Amino acid sequence: MTKKNAFYAQSGGVTAVINASACGLIETARKHKDVIGKVYAGRNGIIGALTEDLIDTSKESARAIAALRHTPSGAFGSCRYKLKSLEEDRAQYERLIEVFKAHNIGYFFYNGGGDSQDTSNKVSQLSKKMGYPIQCIGIPKTVDNDLPVTDNCPGFGSVAKYVAVSIREAGFDVASMAKTSTKVFVMEVMGRHAGWIAAAGGLAAENKGDAPHIIIFPEVAFERKAFMTKVKQSVADYGYCAIVVSEGAHYADGRFLADAGNTDAFGHKQLGGVAPVLAQMIKDETGFKYHWAVADYLQRSARHIASKTDVEQAYAMGKAAVELALAGETAVMPTIIRSSNKPYRWKIGSAKLSRVANVEKMMPKSFISKDGFGITQKCRDYLAPLIKGEDYPPYKDGLPQYVTLKNVAVTKKLTDEFTP
Amino acid sequence: MTKKNAFYAQSGGVTAVINASACGLIETARKHKDVIGKVYAGRNGIIGALTEDLIDTSKESARAIAALRHTPSGAFGSCRYKLKSLEEDRAQYERLIEVFKAHNIGYFFYNGGGDSQDTSNKVSQLSKKMGYPIQCIGIPKTVDNDLPVTDNCPGFGSVAKYVAVSIREAGFDVASMAKTSTKVFVMEVMGRHAGWIAAAGGLAAENKGDAPHIIIFPEVAFERKAFMTKVKQSVADYGYCAIVVSEGAHYADGRFLADAGNTDAFGHKQLGGVAPVLAQMIKDETGFKYHWAVADYLQRSARHIASKTDVEQAYAMGKAAVELALAGETAVMPTIIRSSNKPYRWKIGSAKLSRVANVEKMMPKSFISKDGFGITQKCRDYLAPLIKGEDYPPYKDGLPQYVTLKNVAVTKKLTDEFTP
Numbered sequence: 001m002t003k004k005n006a007f008y009a010q011s012g013g014v015t016a017v018i019n020a021s022a023c024g025l026i027e028t029a030r031k032h033k034d035v036i037g038k039v040y041a042g043r044n045g046i047i048g049a050l051t052e053d054l055i056d057t058s059k060e061s062a063r064a065i066a067a068l069r070h071t072p073s074g075a076f077g078s079c080r081y082k083l084k085s086l087e088e089d090r091a092q093y094e095r096l097i098e099v100f101k102a103h104n105i106g107y108f109f110y111n112g113g114g115d116s117q118d119t120s121n122k123v124s125q126l127s128k129k130m131g132y133p134i135q136c137i138g139i140p141k142t143v144d145n146d147l148p149v150t151d152n153c154p155g156f157g158s159v160a161k162y163v164a165v166s167i168r169e170a171g172f173d174v175a176s177m178a179k180t181s182t183k184v185f186v187m188e189v190m191g192r193h194a195g196w197i198a199a200a201g202g203l204a205a206e207n208k209g210d211a212p213h214i215i216i217f218p219e220v221a222f223e224r225k226a227f228m229t230k231v232k233q234s235v236a237d238y239g240y241c242a243i244v245v246s247e248g249a250h251y252a253d254g255r256f257l258a259d260a261g262n263t264d265a266f267g268h269k270q271l272g273g274v275a276p277v278l279a280q281m282i283k284d285e286t287g288f289k290y291h292w293a294v295a296d297y298l299q300r301s302a303r304h305i306a307s308k309t310d311v312e313q314a315y316a317m318g319k320a321a322v323e324l325a326l327a328g329e330t331a332v333m334p335t336i337i338r339s340s341n342k343p344y345r346w347k348i349g350s351a352k353l354s355r356v357a358n359v360e361k362m363m364p365k366s367f368i369s370k371d372g373f374g375i376t377q378k379c380r381d382y383l384a385p386l387i388k389g390e391d392y393p394p395y396k397d398g399l400p401q402y403v404t405l406k407n408v409a410v411t412k413k414l415t416d417e418f419t420p
Numbered sequence: 421m422t423k424k425n426a427f428y429a430q431s432g433g434v435t436a437v438i439n440a441s442a443c444g445l446i447e448t449a450r451k452h453k454d455v456i457g458k459v460y461a462g463r464n465g466i467i468g469a470l471t472e473d474l475i476d477t478s479k480e481s482a483r484a485i486a487a488l489r490h491t492p493s494g495a496f497g498s499c500r501y502k503l504k505s506l507e508e509d510r511a512q513y514e515r516l517i518e519v520f521k522a523h524n525i526g527y528f529f530y531n532g533g534g535d536s537q538d539t540s541n542k543v544s545q546l547s548k549k550m551g552y553p554i555q556c557i558g559i560p561k562t563v564d565n566d567l568p569v570t571d572n573c574p575g576f577g578s579v580a581k582y583v584a585v586s587i588r589e590a591g592f593d594v595a596s597m598a599k600t601s602t603k604v605f606v607m608e609v610m611g612r613h614a615g616w617i618a619a620a621g622g623l624a625a626e627n628k629g630d631a632p633h634i635i636i637f638p639e640v641a642f643e644r645k646a647f648m649t650k651v652k653q654s655v656a657d658y659g660y661c662a663i664v665v666s667e668g669a670h671y672a673d674g675r676f677l678a679d680a681g682n683t684d685a686f687g688h689k690q691l692g693g694v695a696p697v698l699a700q701m702i703k704d705e706t707g708f709k710y711h712w713a714v715a716d717y718l719q720r721s722a723r724h725i726a727s728k729t730d731v732e733q734a735y736a737m738g739k740a741a742v743e744l745a746l747a748g749e750t751a752v753m754p755t756i757i758r759s760s761n762k763p764y765r766w767k768i769g770s771a772k773l774s775r776v777a778n779v780e781k782m783m784p785k786s787f788i789s790k791d792g793f794g795i796t797q798k799c800r801d802y803l804a805p806l807i808k809g810e811d812y813p814p815y816k817d818g819l820p821q822y823v824t825l826k827n828v829a830v831t832k833k834l835t836d837e838f839t840p
């Protein structure tokens with residue numbers, strides 16, 4: 001094989017473990033310097049490639065790269081920037097390939113969700129057509145767990161653990177207060193279209209009466225009456241009611257319970273604040289005192305309570321991506337294959353990007369309980385292994401020690417500016 | 421000494437470590453069975469004493485009591501119920517003493533904030549007058565750190581650690597996203613009148629540019645213009661702005677930034693939702709995309725990231741309460757005395773309840789930076805030791821194992837019902 005450099009970029013919302021994938025990728029690439037020259041990272045994701053703003057990861061010490069394994073967020077910067085279709089904006093794709101060519105890049109590693117896998121796939125196709133073939137490997141990442149083919153997605157297990165731990169703790173708190181004070185607690189979690197994260201809250205309820213008593217999924221249209229009946233029943237039976245609600249909770253007509261009216265760069269509605277809406281709704285009907293929390297970024301950046309399974313899988317995906325590239329593969333993404341539930345065993349597979357791109361994996365109906373407010377045993381069996389194990393970061397003076405890289409820029413080679 | 425039983429109750433908002441105080445108290449009392457018979461706990465705090473709903477803690481195994489050390493919330497139930505003044509409702513105080521007399525209770529341990537210390541003090545005074553002297557020992561507890569005399573207050577260190585860790589993690593997250601997406605992150609924390617919890621967020625910022633860039637204290641009147649200037653400057657300098665805001669943030673005229681209009685049992689205004697107000701304010705003026713989080717109960721129940729220092733001190737306060745009682749003291753509260761900062765050393769002292777009751781300790785002015793948006797080195801020196809050390813609970817299948825006690829009721833001895 002001719003020695004080529006590699007390009008790596010992080011895309012979309014970051015997670016507690018996307019840097020663990022970067023760590024696995026860079027550490028593995030460094031072991032194959034005969035084939036992979038340098039690993040260049042895109043500063044702020046694919047934008048860095050388009051603007052030729054590359055980071056030379058070879059300037060980082062082995063120790064700094066190792067610390068990525070326990071550092072949340074995207075160490076090179078991520079971006080919310082979706083390339084248009086090939087037909088609409090071929091120039092952008094051609095620009096990518098030009099930049100890669102200029103820096104002798106033969107490997108394109110793109111760490112992201114469904115949109116990113118789509119981009120990787122297109123770059124692979126176009127690079128062949130343009131006579132500068134690039135091996136394009138996607139690396140799965142999304143807290144939403146909504147990528148298809150792979151059994152689960154790195155990033156999700158740690159959010160799941162955070163949500164399950166948090167609602168258990170808050171549930172204990174509310175139970176203590178319920179006699180004279182707070183009877184209802186609402187915790188809002190991420191998940192616009194897929195209720196995987198909310199479902200994970202259900203893991204905290206191991207025995208009858210445990211929090212959470214109600215989960216609201218985006219997969220189930222919200223019915224106020226049924227919900228209120230359930231809230232009152234929970235307070236009557238257990239003295240309190242702990243609720244986990246997806247940000248994407250909506251009525252049967254599609255209207256979100258909380259619709260802030262803003263949209264992000266992908267045209268998705270920017271949601272937030274369903275928890276206070278729900279809490280007030282309960283207060284108005286029952287008079288119960290409430291508290292509510294919105295976990296927002298705290299849930300996806302909570303490396304301090306990351307799932308060990310998740311960290312290991314994230315690292316393994318980065319490593320596998322390099323190995324797929326070394327094996328001559330392109331337009332593929334490493335996947336997690338579950339071989340058994342008890343004991344939990346998994347291995348690495350791979351999937352064609354064309355099968356992964358732009359497909360959103362919903363929760364199976366069989367994962368949601370009949371009344372629509374909880375999870376089934378089947379769901380529990382699926383989720384439980386993903387939050388297993390703790391992987392604490394190192395601490396100094398009471399605070400986790402996360403690494404900030406030097407992120408040294410690679411000298412530009414192209415003369416023309418490009419504005420994405 | 422004549423053998424008497426002890427009464428223990430938890431009061432007000434619970435914390436990640438109030439059960440560690442209960443653990444220290446019960447374990448120590450069990451070592452002195454010649455003097456202290458049984459420890460009865462009030463079910464739902466002082467309400468349990470008034471209604472003669474006592475829990476026999478001797479029915480709990482040594483193992484269950486030991487597990488209280490790592491279990492958040494109030495294991496016997498807490499309550500928000502403030503006794504009126506002696507003049508206004510002498511009957512309630514007399515009822516307490518009657519119940520204590522009926523169950524041969526000679527020790528009253530009350531684990532709470534300023535209100536609770538006041539109650540303990542009054543029970544002590546009245547019990548003497550009524551000819552049934554009871555030794556009343558307060559045990560400090562409040563996430564707000566606003567009790568006087570004691571250097572700090574159990575419960576605070578763990579919230580402080582949660583807030584500092586969380587804003588560091590969220591800060592890393594926002595920094596990754598800022599180029600094309602979220603530029604401003606607002607995290608709302610507890611603290612109506614005292615900004616101790618918000619200040620703790622400042623510990624996360626060790627180097628220039630670190631999150632949080634702005635802290636909003638209830639001690640400093642909010643000025644929109646100065647705030648906006650600071651937000652814009654932070655985005656200009658570092659690419660993003662991470663903000664920690666106290667729920668009690670208010671304008672110069674006293675109006676809260678978020679005023680939900682509800683009041684709790686103590687007549688305090690129920691606040692919440694300053695984070696979205698602030699985020700929207702920024703969006704309106706700058707157009708910056710924002711995210712916000714409201715930690716609410718998650719912060720005070722987060723036993724999974726408790727401060728080791730806090731857990732040790734909470735346990736020590738429970739133990740010291742028993743030791744003060746054994747030494748014949750009454751109307752006192754054990755305190756934490758700081759003997760040195762570096763290395764951090766502390767010892768146990770005691771304070772008369774009359775000095776502690778109903779006094780709120782504000783942040784010293786010297787702890788807040790000149791511009792009103794940050795903490796000083798002095799503040800950092802004070803706070804840093806309090807979050808030091810991790811004290812992880814045991815986990816099973818990815819979830820922390822917290823104990824739920826049997827809470828067996830003591831047979832009632834009084835015939836009359838009492839409705840508090």
